[in-house]
Amino acid sequence: ESYSFVMTNFDGSRVYGYCRRLQPLDSSLPEVISIISPIDAFNMYMTLLNEIEARRRISFDQATELIAASFGRPLPKPGKVCHIRTLDISGDMETIFLNRSADNRLENVNYESPLYYLGTDRLVKVFSSMLMERRIILCSSNLSVLTQTVHALSALLYPFQWQHVYIPLLPHEMLDVLCAPVPFIVGVLSVFLPEVLKLDLEVVFIVDLDKKNIVKSQGDESTILPKRIQKALKTAVNMCKIDAEARNVQWLMVAEAFLRMFIETVGHFSNHIRTQQDGNRIFQKDGFILEVISKEVREFLSWFTETQMFEVFITNHVEKLDFGTS
Incomplete structure (x- = not known):
């Protein structure tokens, strides 16, 4: 194993x-x-x-x-x-x-695990909670399933990266970490789930992969993404599931479905990086949001641009421009 x-x-x-x-x-x-x-x-x-x-x-x-x-x-x-x-x-x-792979982004990424154990609706809900940088706990009795699913979910954020606590397999001795008031993505063995539920956890999303059900949630996960974006994402994921002939490239199809969502919502970010008179580059967030026609997408961007993953992404891109590597 x-x-x-x-x-x-x-x-x-x-x-x-x-x-x-x-x-x-x-x-x-x-x-x-x-x-x-x-x-x-x-x-x-x-x-x-x-x-x-x-x-x-x-x-x-x-x-x-x-x-x-x-x-x-x-x-x-x-x-x-x-x-x-x-x-x-x-x-x-x-x-x-x-x-050593030249690009390890999709190494150890088996999207079959989240597709099978989460299903389309729960997968999109977990993804939405990740975008909100909430506290997410995945449980399973199978070590491989647990760690593969956590890794796959994290990879769905590309080109962004989870910036907070990230523990694909949390030891029993460290369960107290779940009480920390910070965002996290954590994998926990199912045998410890009863102990986890006894902890005083607020604003947490818990999924039991073995039973394929959501144990605890906030109830608003279906409203985080714009309806049109969410519908397109679910349709694309469902197509990946039913296309048996493309099973060998299923992981790539799933990754591209989520990447297309980011391209559609934030792909115009580089248009709003401006160079000031002193030579410093800044990101004009207001203009970036207002360029979008859809009101729903603008509302999505208004809070997504405040997340740490978006801030780090923009900062890294600006630094690459400064060093001429972008």
């Missing part, structure tokens, strides 16, 4: 954990192989975990030899390859190639 987690430091930087749980033949207890890294490269580390697991099923020594060979190797840059020389399961010397 594979799963992953993310730890957020006080400065906002993140550390990524990649895990593989297995039952060795020479042990009565299950083991977990964990890799902790400062970079988000799911596919690369899953390749390494596959190699470690294959050796661990033969002997502990073969697994530790590969782990030792991996230590000290420089992290490859995006689009590059890391080479690790070690003994294979037959005892012969081999080279393992670890490819």
Whole structure:
């Protein structure tokens, strides 16, 4: 069983954990192989975990030899390859190639999980709550389903990024984190849900993925997005679900459906970045909102432009313009 987690430091930087749980033949207890890294490269580390697991099923020594060979190797840059020389399961010397994707945005993104466990209506409600930067808790008894769903939901925000507490798998000892008065997206094992419900939680959206139902909500989730945008989004997602022939690219179709929503609502943002006489660039929010004809979309933008994810997005874009990289 594979799963992953993310730890957020006080400065906002993140550390990524990649895990593989297995039952060795020479042990009565299950083991977990964990890799902790400062970079988000799911596919690369899953390749390494596959190699470690294959050796661990033969002997502990073969697994530790590969782990030792991996230590000290420089992290490859995006689009590059890391080479690790070690003994294979037959005892012969081999080279393992670890490819780091040039664009990891859709790595470990399995949209089949949220589509199946949430369904279209609940998926759009969770997405709307994320845009409002609310407190969101997902529950499941399955580690892989839980972490994959949390990762997939976070990826739907592209080109924006969740700026608050983000914990795909919250340990039992850290349940008190849910009482913090800050926005978060958190995954919790279902066995702990009764304890979560006993906490004094306000303005929280809780979904039980196993039972496919909303446990707690504010009741306004269906009104957050403009009706026309919401209808188009649901139609696109439903088309992704029924197009069986395109199942192998379903994840891309879902991602594009949500990306089109952002293009339609905020795609004109660059028209309202102005250069002042002193050379500084500013974003003219009022003009950005007023350019939109639809009253509903203007109302949506009036609060969305106040979110931290939008502010960081604009700030990063302006900085790229200043450095000539946009």
